Amino acid sequence: MIELRNISKQFGDGVPIVALADVDLSVDAGEFVVVLGPSGSGKTTLLNMIGALDSPTSGSIVVDGTDVSQAGRKELFEFRRSSVSFIFQSFNIFPGLTAAENVQFGADATGRDDVDPAAILQSVGLGERVDQFPHELSGGEQQRVAIARALATGNPVMLADEPTGELDFITGVQILELLQKQAAEGQAVLVVTHNREISRIADRVVELSSGRIISDGPPAEGKAALEELHW
Ligand SMILES: Nc1ncnc2c1ncn2[C@@H]1O[C@H](COP(=O)(O)OP(=O)(O)O)[C@@H](O)[C@H]1O
Ligand SMILES: [Mg+2]
Incomplete structure (x- = not known):
């Protein structure tokens, strides 16, 4: 579902920053993969490349059958709409829309008419916040609206940038459980985190350091069930 070959990304001119x-x-449909690395290791850059929000300096990217590194603007527009669901590190929910309207927007964007925003908000623990606007919600609640919107789009690839960053432990575990369920239902799910403990819930951890993959396999500390985690 995701195939990156020899991807490099540099920012700036003069002395370039190698991200x-x-x-x-390679990530298959139905896989749940955690990308682990410290701040500045290139995690967000990697997700932006896969989601066609930025282009690599060199290398090839094929996602859901689209050669993202070669596609034209029109093809990329369609790709972003129908292939990827994105949970941004900075949420990017709409301030003028209620929680439910933000979630409905996700469904509308992909043309799904079988989505119940209230039910999805319920699944992320926001059943009581459906008609609230973002400024009336805490950071953690806003993050969950962003997660609910991504769940509503239902595209084959789910990209989640530090989705538990603003959440307390219990809520974070609930969200990771939801994302695992998405993978079990066939979505290719890529979760980015700097938190090694969180990475232990995945069968597969891809570790980034200074823009390079330094390991790719089961968690080094052993796999843990959600209820065994603490952070
Ligand atoms: N638009 C940009 N311009 C210049 N440098 C950038 C830009 N985006 C990211 N970088 C740099 O690339 C590196 C990787 O950043 P990023 O992918 O955001 O890391 P992470 O998400 O792991 O914290 C960092 O050194 C960062 O400063
Ligand atoms: Mg980041």
Whole structure:
């Protein structure tokens, strides 16, 4: 579902900042993969490349059958609409829309007419916040609206950038459980985190350091069930 070959990304001119270097990565439909790395290691850059929100300096990216590194604007527009569901590190929910309207927007964007925003908000623990506007919600609640919107789009690839960053432990675990369920239902799910403990719930952890993949396999500390985690 996701196929990256030899991806490099540099920012700036003069002395370039190397954000990604020689990254090879394949993720299948139904896989739940955690990308682990410290701040500045290239995690957000990697997700932006996969979601066609930025383009690599070199290398090829094929996602859901689209050659993202070669596609034209029109093809990329369609790709972003119908192939990827994105949970942004900075939420990017609409301030003028209620929680339910933000979630409905996700469904509308992909043309789904079988989505019940209230039910999805309920699943992320916001059943009581359906008609609230973002400024009336806490940071953690806003993050969950962003997660609910991504769940509503239902595209084959789910990209989640630090989705539990603003959440307390219990809520974070609930969200990770939901994302695992999405993978079990066939979505290719990529979750980015700097938190090694969180990475232990995945069968597969891809570790980034200074823009390079330094390991790709089961968690080094052993796999843990959600209820065994603490952070
Ligand atoms: N638009 C940009 N312009 C210049 N440098 C950038 C830009 N985006 C990211 N970087 C740099 O690329 C590196 C990787 O950043 P990022 O992917 O955001 O890391 P992470 O998400 O792991 O914290 C960092 O050194 C960061 O400062
Ligand atoms: Mg980041």
